[in-house]
Amino acid sequence: MSIKSGYHRKMLQVDLSRGKLERVTLKESFLDRYIGGRGFGAKLVWDNLKRHGYKIDPLGPENLLVIAPGPLTGAYVPSSGKSSFVAISPGTGLYGDSSIGGGFGVEIRQAGLDAITVTGRAPELSVLLIDNGDARIIAMPELKGKSCLEAEGMIKEKLGTHSVRVAVIGVAGENLIGFACVNADWGRNAGRTGIGAVMGSKNLKAIVVRGDRDIPVHDLHGLMAEHDKASSYMQEHKYFRMWQQEGLMNVIAYANEKGILPTYNFKDSVFARAHQIDGATMLAGYKIGDSACFCCPMCCGNVCLVKTGKYAGTVVEGPEYESCAMLGPNVGIDSFAAVLSANRLCDELGIDTISTGNVIGAVIEGYEKGVLSLADLDGEDVTWGNEDAILGLIHKIAYRQGIGDILAGGAKKILQRWPEMDQLLLHVKGLEQSAYDSRPSITMGLAYATSDIGAHHTRAWTIAKEVEQGQSWTDDEKVDIVIYHQKVRPLFDMLGVCRLPWIELGLSERHYQNFYRYVTGKDATLEELLELSNEVYNLTRLINSRLGSTRLDDKLPFKAWAKPPLTGPMAGKVIDQHEFTKLLSLYYQKRGWGEDGTPPVSMEDRYD
């Protein structure tokens, strides 16, 4: 069965150096095989990598940036507001992607596009403006140095309309920070892997989109019926209201109870004052509104306001679990108002909250342990929970002042400057670890180690299941669950939908084969879709492999196997290195990769 609908079959190619914009038609085989989102991104990045002899400077004009929603983005499917930003990451030098929610991807689809690619470098700071069939590059040097939120406002002001969606970088992106992000809809972020710096390197301050075209759907009535089934299931779930109210902030209390909450740079995994920064605290005194992505009944996003004290007047879209954990307990901050202020600062500067909290946590511990001197910290006494110093450090990173200039490079640059920091800084492949401790969960360790972008939980998040049920899992079961997650979770990013209805409310992944069928008209089973997702996983591995990554890079941070959490239910737990090595070999074997983690050369032929 072929693809009958679901796509505009059009991609906008932008070469900023030449000022050239071209709409190209996408082949059916491409749509069929790579689906959308990260699938499109991986294939296009791979082709570009081959064109450049497998050498790409992430901050060079040759690095191809792909922005791709999926076939379900904008369709009447629960939580269908997702799109992916894909490029070679400036933080890791390897494959990078990050997805963004809100409504930006929907607008791209309504402008009649399935993907946008950007190469080159604009002669001055510019904005890419897409208005339905029209696309232009407009120089807007006046946006230089403006925060994400201010720039979004200025762009809307200049265009005289609020009916556009703006994906914009802040100072951090302009200053090429290794973990700069892309911000849209006043605070949604494509946070990870430094995509903001890729835009900055191209002198591209923002992508502005307006579209009003129909989103192609093969069988609208079938889709509505499927939507209603899925949506009723979600709304009847016992935790549905809790998700609407607290969103991901409910995870703070859960993680603290289970002993997996990063605290003091992962020295510990419970935080004594977690109740001061958890979902209940947010609801009691800070939350002023919900914020949903397109077509999402769960609305996990929060809008918070600080009403009193030194941070009074701070409004932020957020926080969610990761931002709150990394900018809270991980740096020792126990004031929710301060967490909100740090979150807002990150949104303004356009810097990833996870990496920022991770790096600052490592710096504080480094200073505590004497690895970093007071002089290294520019004479600033940065200690646990010192709000002013921590906010100041975030600022210094984005503006590359003093120590900020080194931290701005991300894990890899920090370790070049201070190799001893390797024992303190948690990262995989140069991507700073997100807010789930892996020490009590070897499958989570395997997930981080084998994630194509580095230590992020987006590809596989097995920790809850292992902590709750996995004590007697066999090696096969452990590896299988990681591989299954690595198939199903990226599939959501390819389809352009959020995975939370599935992972948090248990919405069956079977629904998605039906959604896909109703939208595209193509019959595909879930297993077939998962296989396509798996092929993309092999492809991102090939990309990393060709960029020089091997088994040596699939390693866990020092703390994961050498430094157990000090207190709480997981006190004393670390990952057994010997067991991990065994699992990793088994993982490669099951994936059909070599013992050194390299996919067979013959695999490359599959992606011509």
Added chain:
Amino acid sequence: MLLDAGNMEGRVTKKLTVIPEQCSGCRICEVVCAIKHFNVNNPKKAAIRVLNVYPQPVTRMPIVCSQCKTPACAQVCPSGCLRLIDGVVRLIREDCVSCFKCVEACPFGALYAHDDCDWPIKCDMCDGEPECVDKCPKGALRLIPVAALGEAKRLNNILSYTQMKEIEFYEKGEKKTIRYAEIGKEEL
């Protein structure tokens, strides 16, 4: 009956009311409205739109026709194609000259224009059972009898005006609370 869609004369006696504080900005209302009226998946063809303004305390506001009894849109319509019929301002498409004066005249901006469409896009209340109200996952859109309009605000006003005290008590073993105002206590 208070809860019926219309009274015995068949007139719609309920108003589609927006509670912006409840809106999450998910735009499901837009999608279902467009599907129902245009049979396409296109939120930009909806007669209700969520406007997101930042950083006001109310950050999301669905904007939809109030079915005014003296409709500004009808007053500027040169062809008289907007008419109040049974409590709903209806658009008679055959008479519309596509001038879109009505879109600009509406004090709430609750009429919309789209390139594909020769007439303004306007809420018709789905014959008394608005799809958006039915599908809103937050209860931000409600169908409220005209007589009860403003009741929630009145209640809020009273609650915040008087100094409410709370006591707990048990009724048939079930814990309950009752609120009351301690009037005049402060002067004592």
